[in-house]
Amino acid sequence: xxxxxxxxxxxxxxxxxxxxxxxxxxxxxxxxxxxxxxxxxxxxxxxxxxxxxxxxxxxxxxxxxxxxxxxxxxxxxxxxxxxxxxxxxxxxxxxxxxxxxxxxxxxxxxxxxxxxxxxxxxxxxxxxxxxxxxxxxxxxxxxxxxxxxxxxxxxxxxxxxxxxxxxxxxxxxxxxxxxxxxxxxxxxxxxxxxxxxxxxxxxxxxxxxxxxxxxxxxxxxxxxxxxxxxxxxxxxxxxxxxxxxxxxxxxxxxxxxxxxxxxxxxxxxxxxxxxxxxxxxxxxxxxxxxxxxxxxxxxxxxxxxxxxxxxxxxxxxxxxxxxxxxxxxxxxxxxxxxxxxxxxxxxxxxxxxxxxxxxxxxxxxxxxxxxxxxxxxxxxxxxxxxxxxxxxxxxxxxxxxxxxxxxxxxxxxxxxxxxxxxxxxxxxxxxxxxxxxxxxxxxxxxxxxxxxxxxxxxxxxxxxxxxxxxxxxxxxxxxxxxxxxxxxxxxxxxxxxxxxxxxxxxxx
Amino acid sequence: xxxxxxxxxxxxxxxxxxxxxxxxxxxxxxxxxxxxxxxxxxxxxxxxxxxxxxxxxxxxxxxxxxxxxxxxxxxxxxxxxxxxxxxxxxxxxxxxxxxxxxxxxxxxxxxxxxxxxxxxxxxxxxxxxxxxxxxxxxxxxxxxxxxxxxxxxxxxxxxxxxxxxxxxxxxxxxxxxxxxxxxxxxxxxxxxxxxxxxxxxxxxxxxxxxxxxxxxxxxxxxxxxxxxxxxxxxxxxxxxxxxxxxxxxxxxxxxxxxxxxxxxxxxxxxxxxxxxxxxxxxxxxxxxxxxxxxxxxxxxxxxxxxxx
Numbered sequence: 001x002x003x004x005x006x007x008x009x010x011x012x013x014x015x016x017x018x019x020x021x022x023x024x025x026x027x028x029x030x031x032x033x034x035x036x037x038x039x040x041x042x043x044x045x046x047x048x049x050x051x052x053x054x055x056x057x058x059x060x061x062x063x064x065x066x067x068x069x070x071x072x073x074x075x076x077x078x079x080x081x082x083x084x085x086x087x088x089x090x091x092x093x094x095x096x097x098x099x100x101x102x103x104x105x106x107x108x109x110x111x112x113x114x115x116x117x118x119x120x121x122x123x124x125x126x127x128x129x130x131x132x133x134x135x136x137x138x139x140x141x142x143x144x145x146x147x148x149x150x151x152x153x154x155x156x157x158x159x160x161x162x163x164x165x166x167x168x169x170x171x172x173x174x175x176x177x178x179x180x181x182x183x184x185x186x187x188x189x190x191x192x193x194x195x196x197x198x199x200x201x202x203x204x205x206x207x208x209x210x211x212x213x214x215x216x217x218x219x220x221x222x223x224x225x226x227x228x229x230x231x232x233x234x235x236x237x238x239x240x241x242x243x244x245x246x247x248x249x250x251x252x253x254x255x256x257x258x259x260x261x262x263x264x265x266x267x268x269x270x271x272x273x274x275x276x277x278x279x280x281x282x283x284x285x286x287x288x289x290x291x292x293x294x295x296x297x298x299x300x301x302x303x304x305x306x307x308x309x310x311x312x313x314x315x316x317x318x319x320x321x322x323x324x325x326x327x328x329x330x331x332x333x334x335x336x337x338x339x340x341x342x343x344x345x346x347x348x349x350x351x352x353x354x355x356x357x358x359x360x361x362x363x364x365x366x367x368x369x370x371x372x373x374x375x376x377x378x379x380x381x382x383x384x385x386x387x388x389x390x391x392x393x394x395x396x397x398x399x400x401x402x403x404x405x406x407x408x409x410x411x412x413x414x415x416x417x418x419x420x421x422x423x424x425x426x427x428x429x430x431x432x433x434x435x436x437x438x439x440x441x442x443x444x445x446x447x448x449x450x451x452x453x454x455x456x457x458x459x460x461x462x463x464x465x466x467x468x469x470x471x472x473x474x475x476x477x478x479x480x481x482x483x484x485x486x487x488x489x490x491x492x493x494x495x496x497x498x499x500x501x502x503x504x505x506x507x508x
Numbered sequence: 509x510x511x512x513x514x515x516x517x518x519x520x521x522x523x524x525x526x527x528x529x530x531x532x533x534x535x536x537x538x539x540x541x542x543x544x545x546x547x548x549x550x551x552x553x554x555x556x557x558x559x560x561x562x563x564x565x566x567x568x569x570x571x572x573x574x575x576x577x578x579x580x581x582x583x584x585x586x587x588x589x590x591x592x593x594x595x596x597x598x599x600x601x602x603x604x605x606x607x608x609x610x611x612x613x614x615x616x617x618x619x620x621x622x623x624x625x626x627x628x629x630x631x632x633x634x635x636x637x638x639x640x641x642x643x644x645x646x647x648x649x650x651x652x653x654x655x656x657x658x659x660x661x662x663x664x665x666x667x668x669x670x671x672x673x674x675x676x677x678x679x680x681x682x683x684x685x686x687x688x689x690x691x692x693x694x695x696x697x698x699x700x701x702x703x704x705x706x707x708x709x710x711x712x713x714x715x716x717x718x719x720x721x722x723x724x725x726x727x728x729x730x731x732x733x734x735x736x737x738x739x740x741x742x743x744x745x746x747x748x749x750x751x752x753x754x755x756x757x758x759x760x761x762x763x764x765x766x767x768x769x770x771x772x773x774x775x776x777x778x779x780x781x782x783x784x785x786x787x788x789x790x791x792x793x794x795x796x797x798x799x800x801x802x803x804x805x806x807x808x809x810x811x812x813x814x815x816x
Contacts, residue, residue: 033671037762037766037770039586039588039589039770039774040588040589040590045544045588045590047544047546119556119560122556122557122560122561124544124545124546124549124557126553126556127545127549127550127552127553127556128553175590176585176589176590176591177591179589179590179591194673194762195596195599195600195762196600196762196763196766196767196770197672197673197674197760197761197762198672198674221671221672221674221760222760222762223671223672223760224757224760224766225655225671225757225758225759225760227655227658227758228654228655228658228670228671228758228759228760229671229760231658231659231662231663231670231671232670232671232672234663234670235662235663235666235669235670237669237670237672386537387537387538387773388538388543388773389536389537389538389539389543389773389775390537390538392538392539392542392543392547393537393538393539393542395547396539396542396547396549396554398551409547411547411548413548418548419548422548422550423548428550429549429550429551429552429553429554430548430549430550430551430553432547
């Protein structure tokens with residue numbers, strides 16, 4: 001009897017193993033409910049994490065990011081810089097095809113990049129990729145980038161979904177419809193797109209890469225209202241729901257067959273200061289930083305969906321280059337002392353802040369709490385909570401044109417160079433604080449031109465240390481993601497930039 | 509008054525609306541290029557996107573293009589999707605109309621029936637119940653009622669899908685929820701008008717002809733009460749198009765209302781401008797339709813039209 005059971009057990013295990021080796025056949029339909037409505041999947045214009053996930057599944061890049069934002073080769077087999085750092089050469093896999101059967105050769109890759117860089121196309125990422133210069137196909141399997149300036153961060157740029165390879169021929173014939181049914185070479189393709197309502201991905205029969213489709217279909221439903229979206233998980237109409245609000249986490253965790261997962265997010269939320277008047281004094285900036293009980297705020301206001309900052313850039317922003325520091329202590333007394341040292345009596349300093357509503361988790365409430373905390377160290381602070389249009393206008397102004405003293409902004413970019421160069425280099429048109437430090441400028445230029453990882457690590461470590469000490473921001477926290485996932489979903493991964501990764505997803 | 513003449517009269521109205529939507533959109537804060545570029549963009553990148561979107565052209569040129577877009581859809585494209593706004597609207601409009609027309613029709617039928625019941629059974633239990641329900645229907649915010657209905661019918665009872673628009677079943681809850689307000693309004697209105705009409709002499713004439721009480725009410729009293737209901741229905745229908753913004757967000761229906769909200773938050777000017785203009789055209793047409801129906805129901809207004 002005992003033996004028989006053992007035998008039976010062994011058969012079950014063997015069957016299970018057979019099943020897992022036979023997994024190559026895609027099966028099951030994953031249903032995902034998302035809050036944001038992707039207007040386009042065209043990587044040159046998309047700016048939503050939902051569509052990043054679709055682009056990752058539907059298109060191939062030369063490189064890609066894994067669930068931890070580490071760079072992996074995808075179409076690329078090898079790469080090299082020219083000795084002067086001006087030409088970056090990538091060898092690609094041969095014999096690959098787009099989902100419509102068109103060949104994906106070096107010429108197609110070069111055409112895709114030249115489209116992204118073409119001023120007439122008007123891509124929102126043209127500036128970001130401008131340093132790629134021009135792409136040239138050499139034979140069938142080699143692409144050369146003739147860089148407009150030496151850039152040691154090309155890999156990071158190429159691994160982003162914005163650099164996914166687009167079938168330029170299909171774009172020419174489809175026009176704007178390409179944004180709905182993009183022709184790529186990824187494991188899936190968009191089968192159906194109903195604007196504002198739903199879209200469906202199915203396996204791409206022409207796929208020949210390393211991340212084959214595991215699911216028969218991925219069905220997305222767009223439901224902007226939080227409560228209604230959560231209800232879809234409760235009724236079993238969805239297997240994954242995006243953006244669980246803090247107040248719904250307990251209810252979802254109480255469900256029998258679903259729970260909340262909390263992957264880290266690279267979204268670094270800060271009050272970015274305008275470095276003028278009293279805020280030019282580092283003591284005042286430090287005092288503001290010490291006035292906050294970040295631990296209490298992330299628990300009390302964000303419902304746990306935040307981790308107090310230990311550095312300007314969030315986790316997943318090139319972790320190999322990222323440096324973290326001791327959390328800033330909550331020390332109102334010390335803050336008052338610093339203010340006194342800087343010559344400000346309690347009540348003599350008045351600051352205004354600009355905050356968005358509904359852009360970041362509990363942003364408006366956070367701003368009220370910040371005003372209260374500043375009040376407690378004797379700084380009069382007013383929180384201006386404004387609509388999205390006004391907010392993006394104000395935080396996008398040059399420091400000289402700003403009338404407020406700080407603005408709440410979240411930053412999530414895959415690149416260390418991208419983030420730090422834009423935010424802290426003197427005179428760069430995206431530097432909204434007016435921060436200027438010759439040492440940092442020098443290091444940023446050096447870091448951009450070097451291709452040596454060890455050297456980059458040293459340079460960017462030093463920059464991050466200087467920024468942390470100079471405190472041009474009131475550092476707050478990194479947001480934490482919250483997704484409701486049915487227990488039957490296995491292997492779902494989420495990148496720190498909120499992109500869903502379907503590589504290993506199976507349904508039990 | 510003839511229909512073509514009425515339509516011609518609407519042209520100045522629509523011209524003023526076009527001016528308002530175009531210039532208000534220009535005045536409200538927010539820069540579409542800045543929003544598309546994101547907070548990490550440099551001034552130069554924003555400027556290049558602004559140039560690409562054509563926002564650097566003189567304001568009169570842009571207004572001219574806006575008007576040209578009314579008959580040439582290729583000029584009027586969304587900033588975000590680059591598809592013609594006409595295509596975007598055509599795709600979303602049926603969903604909005606299904607909910608609005610469905611809600612209005614349901615409200616008209618249920619409201620009329622409950623209104624008649626109320627008028628005929630004054631002081632009864634039915635009247636009390638209907639009065640309470642209509643009061644609730646008028647006062648309940650659609651947003652809250654929608655979430656309550658999702659909880660009851662989708663989560664708790666599991667009868668209907670919670671959100672989305674994939675099948676006809678998905679439209680049942682939104683229509684029910686949207687119908688509450690018109691139902692309540694019509695019910696009240698019909699009751700009040702019927703009660704007034706019931707005391708009129710012409711009903712005694714009808715009864716004296718030997719008609720049954722039901723035929724007296726349906727054929728004579730109700731017909732007169734409907735005149736007021738039709739003009740309210742016109743206003744309600746317009747309100748429902750505006751209210752679609754809320755309903756469509758709660759139930760995840762891809763309609764014009766949500767398209768408009770998304771476009772406003774993303775500063776997609778062309779979509780906002782043409783959508784509002786389309787709503788204005790609808791209002792003009794609805795008013796025309798209400799007038800025509802009223803004329804048909806009430807011969808007196810026809811005579812006024814002729815003598816005037």
